[in-house]
Amino acid sequence: MLTLQEQTATDELPLSYLPFISSIKKRGLKLKEVACQGYPVGWYGEKRKSTNRMVKVICYYLDGTINLYMRPIEGITIIVLIDQMTIASYIDRLIVPVPKANGTDYMGSKLQRSSHESNSIKIVQPDGPSFTLDDGNTVRWGDWKFHVAYDMRAGIIISLASMFDAEKENFVVAYFDAGEFGFGLCAVELEPSKDCPENAKKMPNVICIFERYAGDIMWRHTEDAIPGKKIRKVRPEVSLVVRMVSTVGNYDYITDYEFKQSGTIKVMVGLTGLLEVRGSIYTHNDQIKAEVYSTLIAENTLGAYHDHFFTYHLDLDVDGHENSFVKNNLKTRRVINKSSPRKSYWTVVSETAETESDAKIQLGYCLIPGGSATSPLLSDNDYPQIRGGFTKYNVWVTPYNKSEKWAGGLYTDQSHGDDTLAIWSLRDREIKNKDIVLWYTFGVHHVPKQEDFPIMPTLSTSFELKPTNFFQHNPVL
Amino acid sequence: MLTLQEQTATDELPLSYLPFISSIKKRGLKLKEVACQGYPVGWYGEKRKSTNRMVKVICYYLDGTINLYMRPIEGITIIVLIDQMTIASYIDRLIVPVPKANGTDYMGSKLQRSSHESNSIKIVQPDGPSFTLDDGNTVRWGDWKFHVAYDMRAGIIISLASMFDAEKENFVVAYFDAGEFGFGLCAVELEPSKDCPENAKKMPNVICIFERYAGDIMWRHTEDAIPGKKIRKVRPEVSLVVRMVSTVGNYDYITDYEFKQSGTIKVMVGLTGLLEVRGSIYTHNDQIKAEVYSTLIAENTLGAYHDHFFTYHLDLDVDGHENSFVKNNLKTRRVINKSSPRKSYWTVVSETAETESDAKIQLGYCLIPGGSATSPLLSDNDYPQIRGGFTKYNVWVTPYNKSEKWAGGLYTDQSHGDDTLAIWSLRDREIKNKDIVLWYTFGVHHVPKQEDFPIMPTLSTSFELKPTNFFQHNPVL
Numbered sequence: 001m002l003t004l005q006e007q008t009a010t011d012e013l014p015l016s017y018l019p020f021i022s023s024i025k026k027r028g029l030k031l032k033e034v035a036c037q038g039y040p041v042g043w044y045g046e047k048r049k050s051t052n053r054m055v056k057v058i059c060y061y062l063d064g065t066i067n068l069y070m071r072p073i074e075g076i077t078i079i080v081l082i083d084q085m086t087i088a089s090y091i092d093r094l095i096v097p098v099p100k101a102n103g104t105d106y107m108g109s110k111l112q113r114s115s116h117e118s119n120s121i122k123i124v125q126p127d128g129p130s131f132t133l134d135d136g137n138t139v140r141w142g143d144w145k146f147h148v149a150y151d152m153r154a155g156i157i158i159s160l161a162s163m164f165d166a167e168k169e170n171f172v173v174a175y176f177d178a179g180e181f182g183f184g185l186c187a188v189e190l191e192p193s194k195d196c197p198e199n200a201k202k203m204p205n206v207i208c209i210f211e212r213y214a215g216d217i218m219w220r221h222t223e224d225a226i227p228g229k230k231i232r233k234v235r236p237e238v239s240l241v242v243r244m245v246s247t248v249g250n251y252d253y254i255t256d257y258e259f260k261q262s263g264t265i266k267v268m269v270g271l272t273g274l275l276e277v278r279g280s281i282y283t284h285n286d287q288i289k290a291e292v293y294s295t296l297i298a299e300n301t302l303g304a305y306h307d308h309f310f311t312y313h314l315d316l317d318v319d320g321h322e323n324s325f326v327k328n329n330l331k332t333r334r335v336i337n338k339s340s341p342r343k344s345y346w347t348v349v350s351e352t353a354e355t356e357s358d359a360k361i362q363l364g365y366c367l368i369p370g371g372s373a374t375s376p377l378l379s380d381n382d383y384p385q386i387r388g389g390f391t392k393y394n395v396w397v398t399p400y401n402k403s404e405k406w407a408g409g410l411y412t413d414q415s416h417g418d419d420t421l422a423i424w425s426l427r428d429r430e431i432k433n434k435d436i437v438l439w440y441t442f443g444v445h446h447v448p449k450q451e452d453f454p455i456m457p458t459l460s461t462s463f464e465l466k467p468t469n470f471f472q473h474n475p476v477l
Numbered sequence: 478m479l480t481l482q483e484q485t486a487t488d489e490l491p492l493s494y495l496p497f498i499s500s501i502k503k504r505g506l507k508l509k510e511v512a513c514q515g516y517p518v519g520w521y522g523e524k525r526k527s528t529n530r531m532v533k534v535i536c537y538y539l540d541g542t543i544n545l546y547m548r549p550i551e552g553i554t555i556i557v558l559i560d561q562m563t564i565a566s567y568i569d570r571l572i573v574p575v576p577k578a579n580g581t582d583y584m585g586s587k588l589q590r591s592s593h594e595s596n597s598i599k600i601v602q603p604d605g606p607s608f609t610l611d612d613g614n615t616v617r618w619g620d621w622k623f624h625v626a627y628d629m630r631a632g633i634i635i636s637l638a639s640m641f642d643a644e645k646e647n648f649v650v651a652y653f654d655a656g657e658f659g660f661g662l663c664a665v666e667l668e669p670s671k672d673c674p675e676n677a678k679k680m681p682n683v684i685c686i687f688e689r690y691a692g693d694i695m696w697r698h699t700e701d702a703i704p705g706k707k708i709r710k711v712r713p714e715v716s717l718v719v720r721m722v723s724t725v726g727n728y729d730y731i732t733d734y735e736f737k738q739s740g741t742i743k744v745m746v747g748l749t750g751l752l753e754v755r756g757s758i759y760t761h762n763d764q765i766k767a768e769v770y771s772t773l774i775a776e777n778t779l780g781a782y783h784d785h786f787f788t789y790h791l792d793l794d795v796d797g798h799e800n801s802f803v804k805n806n807l808k809t810r811r812v813i814n815k816s817s818p819r820k821s822y823w824t825v826v827s828e829t830a831e832t833e834s835d836a837k838i839q840l841g842y843c844l845i846p847g848g849s850a851t852s853p854l855l856s857d858n859d860y861p862q863i864r865g866g867f868t869k870y871n872v873w874v875t876p877y878n879k880s881e882k883w884a885g886g887l888y889t890d891q892s893h894g895d896d897t898l899a900i901w902s903l904r905d906r907e908i909k910n911k912d913i914v915l916w917y918t919f920g921v922h923h924v925p926k927q928e929d930f931p932i933m934p935t936l937s938t939s940f941e942l943k944p945t946n947f948f949q950h951n952p953v954l
Contacts, residue, residue: 011702035702044818066700066708106698106954107710119604121676121690121715127596188699194711197692199598213598214691215674215718217731219932221583221750222665222724223543225488225512231543233584234671237935238598241692247699254694262934273698291810293822295946305823330922332854333768341521342861345770346782346854348924370847377809377823384819445807447825450946455696457739457951458714469772469927474934477583 001153001182001413002038002055002082010038010055010080013087020059023076023092033063034073037249038080043414044383050414053082064101067274067454069250070301071098074279096279099300104454123197129211131240133203141211141240143475144259148207148242153406155183156207156244156255163263163475183253186246196243212241212258218476235476239266250274254458261476263467269310270460271444275452278302295448303448307376309391310461311407311421314438315400318364318470321435325397327351328366352432366468367440369394370461374443387415389422396421396439399429407439478630478659478890479515479532479559487515487532487557490564497536500553500569510540511550514726515557520891521860527891530559541578544751544931546727547778548575551756573756576777581931600674606688608717610680618688618717620952621736625684625719630883632660633684633721633732640740640952660730663723673720689718689735695953712953716743727751731935738953740944746787747937748921752929755779772925780925784853786868787938788884788898791915792877795841795947798912802874804828805843829909843945844917846871847938851920864892866899873898873916876906884916 002010014020014036024031038055057078060068074096079089131141138147146161187206190196200210216237223231242257252273258266275297282288283299294302316323329349335342376392378385390396390407398404398421406412409419417423421439444461451457467475479487491497491513501508515532534555537545551573556566608618615624623638664683667673677687693714700708719734729750735743752774759765760776771779793800806826812819853869855862867873867884875881875898883889886896894900898916921938928934944952 012704035704037702060702062703066703066706068700068702103950106696106951107708119602119607121600121602121688123598123690123692124601125596125598130596188709191709191711194713195694195697197690197713200692210692211598212692213600213674215600215677215687215689217672217722217747217749217935219583219749219934220672220722220729220731221727221932222722222729223545224724225514225537225545225726226539226543227489227512229543231584232665232668234668236671236674245694245697245699247701249702250698252697252699254697262928264934270694272694272696291824293810293824298950305825328924330854330924332856333770334856343859344854344856344862346922347768347770348782377807377821379809379811379821382820385821445823447805447807449944451739451944451948451951453950455698455951455954457696457741457953458694467926467928471928473580473775473930474583474928474932476934477932 001185004185006082006085007038009085010057010082011036013080013085014057014059014078017087017090019090019092020076020078024073026092027073027095027098029061029073029098030063033061034059035062035068036060036078039249040413041079042384043387043416049416052088053413054088055080055082061098065104067104067106069274070104070277070298070454071101072277072279073098096281097300099277099279099298103298106455122193123199123210123213125199125211129199129201131209131211133201133209136203139209139240139242141259142261144240146259148203148209150184150187150204150207152184153182155187155246156242156257158242158257161259161265183244183246183248183255186248188245188247188252190243190245195245200243207242207244209240209242212239213237218261219474237261247273250276254460263471263475265465266462267312267464268460268462270458271308271446272456272458274455275303275448276306277448278304295450297448297450297453301453303452305448306446307374307391307443308446309374309376309388309441309443311390311439311441312463313405313407314440314465315435316365316438316465317435322433323364323436324352324432324434325436325438326364364468364470366466367395367438368464368466369442370463374445377445383417386417387412387420389417389420390439391441391443392422394441396425396441397431398425398437398439399431400435400437404437407441478662481662483559483562484515486562487534487559488513490557490562491534491536491555494564494567496567496569497553497555501550503569504550504572504575506538506550506575507540510538512537512539512545513555516726517890518556519861520864520893526893529565530890531565532557532559538575542581544581544583546751547581547754547775547931548578549754549756550575573758574777576754576756576775580775583932599670600676600687600690602676602688606676606678608686608688610678610686613680616686616717616719618736619738621717623736625680625686627661627664627681627684629661630659632664632723633719633734635719635734638736638742660721660723660725660732663725665722665724665729667720667722672722677720684719684721686717686719689716690714695738696951714738724750727753731937740948740952742942743939744789744941745937745939747935748785748923749933749935751932752780752925753783754925755781772927774925774927774930778930780929782925783923784851784868784920785923786851786853786865786918786920788867788916788918789940790882790884791917791942792912793842793915793942794912799910800841800913801829801909801911802913802915803841841945841947843943844872844915845941845943846919847940851922854922860894863894864889864897866894866897867916868918868920869899871918873902873918874908875902875914875916876908877912877914881914884918 036059059073061071075094077091081088147159149157189205196208200208218235218237220234240259246253254270256268280302294304297303407421513536536550538548552571554568558565624636626634666682673685677685695712695714697711717736723730731747733745757779771781774780884898
């Protein structure tokens, strides 16, 4: 991982480097309006493992905007050696127009008040919140209890989460992995009443906890089939959210863990902030004849197709340490005799990983994917795919191993993919009735669109862990 | 469709029918605790079309609960002719235990206050709502304008929805189809502050409109790459929801149309209420040796596997009447020469329905499925599947035709599937640059679980219509 000090030093390096100063002058730009950012270089098949920590630096032009990412200065390649903090390679290849500043601003002060602006709307709790925060880390809310920790790489770590039934309990641990920059390290201060609602508590400045009420219905029924009676019972949905925002350069990642009274845990990642764009000679779609793997989102501005994958390390101990992974398949059963006028039914065929099982129902927690159980589009032999081999499947199950903590490997900077979940799993270990870890990867293939310019509306994706024949009845009555 | 009068008369018919009274006595039950409900009979391959409107009546036992659906009286088959309002067939086959009343209640009065109960939480708007309701049907909110109508079968109909950009506009019409009972006819009165939040307006008693604020972030960015500046800009997400609840017997369907400031329309259906269960001899899973196509959700109570499919009729006129349907496929492109150290990239290949197109970007609205673009599990030749042939694909596109309004056909009661979307589409009409209708079907395969007893936590499913290169930039700055 890059430390914040290393990142700052890297970003300032080109500004006093003579060839770079000359490149800026040659483009007719003002040096004081230039800001630079370092990016990991990756690995593209070089045989020898690099012993140098290095980054590629990309510079942007401000001059009338604060949205630097929409104004990349193209044609210059700068490689910085981190440990020496020197420029190891500098090439000024060609001059490409810098996209214009016009329309890139997203700050209110420069914009006229939008007609969309609503009257103020607030979530209020006159009697205060219903959750408590013991010793700064342990949250209790209704029957839920869990521990919130903070990790420089993972960001929020939820552990020892349990919801008590008559006699059952369960534990959940989730890690969030953010390769080279660290989700924890990039956590940003949350703005009151905007990043989190009015009723939120901060825990330190980068994590907030609040009760969420969106006007949704947890369950309801209107009964009019009972003669002489009119029954209506509605229970509004109130849940508890633990939120963190990590800004990794241009992108802002919102991470929510939502605990529901029904025992469900919903995990959500929202993507917002600024696209990483390339400057380009194109000002209109008709000019583009070659494949650019991008959308022209504004004049001279290409937004490249790219992926975001998120892997959660779910160390579920449902009703004890020994767990199994059961896959439920829905299967059509054809009616072959005259036992029914129907021609088919469907049923649930449960399959316990590795060996068959005659379990009729699944007891425990069920993973419910959201809309984006995305699989990779890169070829298996492409270097980014080798390094991110863990994205090949959405679900992996491994026996718990203390050293297998990060799906992308302990060190990801310029990694060759030899320490990933995909490699560990080749050992094909026993996973039935073991202390197992469920790794769930989901994500988005992001095809940028004009509406993402100059700032992206939040694109969110989620999954749920839902109790399934775990409680003996609806736990919220 | 069955009228409310017909439904009430049907439900009362068995209670004065002597053979039924004797069946109740034989089971040791009290007649005054019995309540009955009529259900459509469907079609199971009979060659001749029935000219009779008929329903099957199922009776339930109250005696200590108001949750009749958890206490079916099994073993009795009653067929009622609607037009004559007489019992045409009555068979008492066998006696099965009635599931017990214990634990089936969902009303607060009988339950002790749950430890989950939160302090009060409210959405407040001190300056009142930001939307207006002209002539009782036209809603204006920010740049959005649309018309809300009410149909006995479809429920809410949103029409003439538009969001004004500089010069563009678009229209959306959506129908909601609810076969035999009518979503509109079954709409129930909404409970203030529970079915809809405190800031909602009712429009009549069965539709509510409110601004939704859940503490979510519409877009944000923290910028620290500009030397000497610290920038943070966060815009909270506030949307407008139009909601209706339809209770069809035991099930409660929540229908939300959510209009976002970003131009996105999110359509959500929530399923709650009471499962339809069967009484059974089983009290424990170990006793079940045969396939029962069900989960034993409580003693003597089987919850059958079943499906819910919802079809939306989306008559989108994006920037005019003539529209085309473009399918965007993400494709891997292998690098075959040495032009890049990479081995692959991915790109977007657009395909206009019927003929190829070289369009580089999609202009217009994009349909984003939620987690449940479910396909049917029944065999094609099974009668329910023939009648519901429109569920075979999630997406259908037809040229607009005034008579093609209901995906399941104008008359669905005992229909033979000869007037459905699947049949109309066999004509394979031209759809390029036409006034087209997009039919989107989504749903859930519901495998009941213990947590659905005695009342189901809301299971929701959704899709979005998202502007994609339609506006020239993020419309909410």
